[in-house]
Amino acid sequence: NWMDDEPSARIIEKGTSTIVEKEFLTLMDSSVINSWGTAYRWDFGDGSSPQGPFSDSSISHTYARPGNYQVRVETTDNWGNRAIGKYLVVRPDCLYYPHVATVNDWETEICIINSSNRSTITGDFKAYADDGTLVSEINDVVLSPRARREITVGTTFTDPDRIGYIIFTANSDTIVGYTKFYCSGDYRVAIPAVKELNHDNIFISHIASDDNWFTGLSLVNVTASARTLFIESDNSLKRTLVLAPGEHKALSIRSLFSNQPQPGIKSAVIRNSAGIIGLELFGSGQQLSGILLQDHSTKEILYPHVVSTDAWWTGVVAYNCTAEVGRFDFTTFNAAGKILSTVHQNLDGHDKFMGSITSLGFPETTAWFRIKSSQSMTGFELFGTSNGLQLAGYSSIKLSATKGVFAKLEKQGFTGIAMVNASSLKARVRLSAYSDDGHMVGSLETINLAGYEKVVKVVEELFSSDITNATYIIYDSDRKIVGFQLNGSNDGMLLDGLPALR
Template sequence: MKRLLIFFMMISPFFFAGDYYLPEVLNGESGQTHVGILNPNRDAVTIEISGYDTDRNQIVSDVLTSLPGFGYAWLSVGDLFPASGVTISWIHINSASDLDVVAQLEMTGQKSVYRASTALGNEAYLPHIAKNTNMFSTTISAVNGTSSGVTTIMQPKPFGNSAFIEEHGQAYGKGSENVLEYWSDLSEINWVYMQSTETAVAAMEYFTYNEENKMAALGLNAQKGKKLRFLHVATDTTNFWTGMVYINVSAYEVTATETYYGAAGNVLKVHEQVVPAGAKVTLLFDANNQDRVPAGTAWVEVNSLVSMVGYELFGSVNGGTDQTFAGIEGSYSGMNRLYYPLWGASSSEWTGFIAVNIGELTDDVTFYLMDVDGNELASTQKLGLEPNSKTVFLGADLFPDTNLWEQGAWVRMDGAKSQWAGFVLRGDHGGDMRDYLVGVNALPGKNDNIKPRVVLIEDFSASNCGPCGSMDRELDESNFWENYPTTAKVFIRYGTWSNDPYYTTHSSSDMRDRADFYGVGGIPTMLVDGIYEKVGAGGVYPFFSTRIDQRRALPADYDIDLNVNFESGEVNVAVHYPGSIQSGTHRLRVAVLETEYTFSAPPGSNGVRTFHGNMLDMLPNGVGSELTGSAGGTQNFQLQYSPDALNIHPPTKFAVVAWVQNDTTKEVMGVAYQEK
């Protein structure tokens, strides 16, 4: 039995929304392929699935034309294209909405999964050429996904003569050749750069090994990034090995920083590696190689000033009892939701769900077992997962109700505060020998159950402060107010000096409370959600935009309901507590603002006429009201201000902002805003 390792790579980051390509499928005597299609949207989607046979004819499947919200389909190529005598060579799936598409290649006793490419492009990085041709053969498969001919050239790195894929001269042509058909000497070839004259090509590579009954597949999806993560390192080096590779595909030499993490999130080692342009770095971790990769490593992060391409392989040791082998692409991004497109729990099969907290915050997560119709069958919550930690959960442990196992189709994980990356492994329990292991990265997404965070900006300023005026003009000229409306941020300006028009009998003591709270020693001083401080003018817009975007990606800890009667000045606030409460003293603060006012002439020496978010009063004062409720509960507050006393520029454009702040850490944990 041959061992088939498939490297799949989509060409170039030119994305067509809703287009997915499987450049290689097994069907007929060579084996079979199952296609998994997941709809990660809450709404139903329509789907068109086309197969291309060996004569480049298009066959449109009518077996699956839609999926419900969160729906899933798992169908063989034979099911999708039941006509007799048809040999499907490659598949294109189209939808108006995003999907997650994977393919499971199957041979006798063997299975392997890779993710479909999400675009056509005009370049690709084929990362592996097996140089030992006595034991391995490497095949490059590439399709021209368009209705016209193109020219595709392959350039071996670092040395070798260029070669052409002749089949791409025809519409929908597929070339699939052993690399020895292109180059007779592989000794100086580490990887291959593929380039096409048009945005037309999807490609993959695979290699076979005849001595052991193993199969592994790897999808690369044309991704690359300056921050690359290898999410899996097999710590049991007695029985398993792990190989990680990253390639500098830029034209510049760069120093990459490798950080090795333990499962608990602790840093085991930091290594600086000079990587010449076009160079390939290999990290091997097994019983005989533990110098570069330290013992106990659970995952690795590589940072660089240029984009890198990465992938990893892992499996049972050669000569061992088990026959397992798998590959996954490098991880380049994370979000607060993960879609795991595989499931299996039975007496013969297991599934493992791996989650890595790549963010900065401790988080609680919830796993949901989903069926093919998008229904939630069961859920399990895991609390207190630390930053940089990696956790492995067996599907049977997450969802122990055996009555649900056959109904399950896939798994969703929802985080709360942090950013997550992950992958899923599936294998057989076996007896004396385990036959297969398949793996694929989890698809990151946005947790739409979380109410978006509103970010609070506090600005200590004055109309006679020159740098404050420079800051105001920078924000105006950069369209800050238009780019970040009050649905994204709330801006509070504290008039700090006694000659400022907003330094009044109502606001002055509250302003001093807030300045003392932060220890403000000079102006302008700006705080984003209480924890990010900038002092002085210059670079204000990049500072705000970066921090606002970072904070917007996180959910609020507290949900706040705000109801203001602007005629009477009555303010009602309901603070809804989270399921678990951070340590520290938490307070509610409420400020009455004038949203914006433009003076006919500058009121101060810095020349500024228009002022935003001017604090008029704080309720009951700048110190605020301490929260005394319990987790999961609600605490209500009723406050009052005088609309007549604060009507300084009739008719004043009033607004009220309420926020909860942890006075111990200064972090703002939830914001509510209402304008008149």
């Protein structure tokens, strides 16, 4: 196996490398191999397939996740002489905030949390303009164990009006965070910060572009190479979008079509998305929400909270990511974890299911539900008020975990938290509240959940002690839990939702 041979050539990393896209060059001893007619085969050490043979001695590769990777190259000349080289590349841990808005009464809040109870994190914030040039930075940021830092971009960074996106580079993978946009008390939306780059097609499971609703996209190319994105809608409309290295573009769906609404577009796929991060915003009137644009898919999604009253509605989206017909099984549960109903539905390839809890016909006592599918799918959930003033949503993909962070406790309103035991076995969940300096506030609380049981409460009711000075909560469990939070303002105007971060 050539990837296991001892090295006799040398790989160097070129100066044009970025945090995530590494550019390599092979240097060889001419006494070992003749440079004429040389072919190069590469293995990048991240589980991707070996690449080549190529005639060029240099190559670039995007690493979607942080880590240390052993790169190896096999060089062979026309005479059959062979040389092997290796190189250890380090892809640092990063948090990406893929959109910043600080103009026309808009402001952006970003947050970073060190979820470790042992290690101190150090890192740097770097803020970039839409064209990828560095605008400003905050260096040597230190977060002690469990510490949290919340930053208002417009008052903390220099030249905030020029900032399109922000990257935090750290020495640890225990960082989590979010981005929050808000506008003069009229709009607010919170979205998790990005920890992993996309490396496959991005599925936009829901698009609303008509006289009442808009959909906006924010996309960033964090690699050192230009990316040509191919956007294909479910009604076969196609558009091409080119992103230069480091470039950020914010656009609406209608802007791709001569600024005309596109009511016929319900979903889309963005192809050639390796090294791209982004988010999607959708809104109507005073309602605004959004989710990350990701290449994640799964065959099981848990929707941990539903509400259907005169004042509130719940909207659900499930999208078939494949070209094949899929069988989708909807199973509803009450708060105690008892199965109430199971409904089967087939969904065509690249089609979606969308509806409210009322239109789904779920039993009245439904507290949460699960979808299992024969095909890969993605999906999200929306909560809104019937008066058209509040809207919040979050992606439902890959939420089950034994540890998580509820990243912000609302001080000018309420924070509600819902947790579902994703297992049929009893779960023991421990909750700890912390202040920004990393100190624990109040006492440790333990909640026992039966199989598939759900708990939903405002945060103060989850603790027997006073947690007034706490700013966030960490949970850990002996079973996988699906959790999310809703934050609302006292005046009933603003709402945002976040899944438990990890």
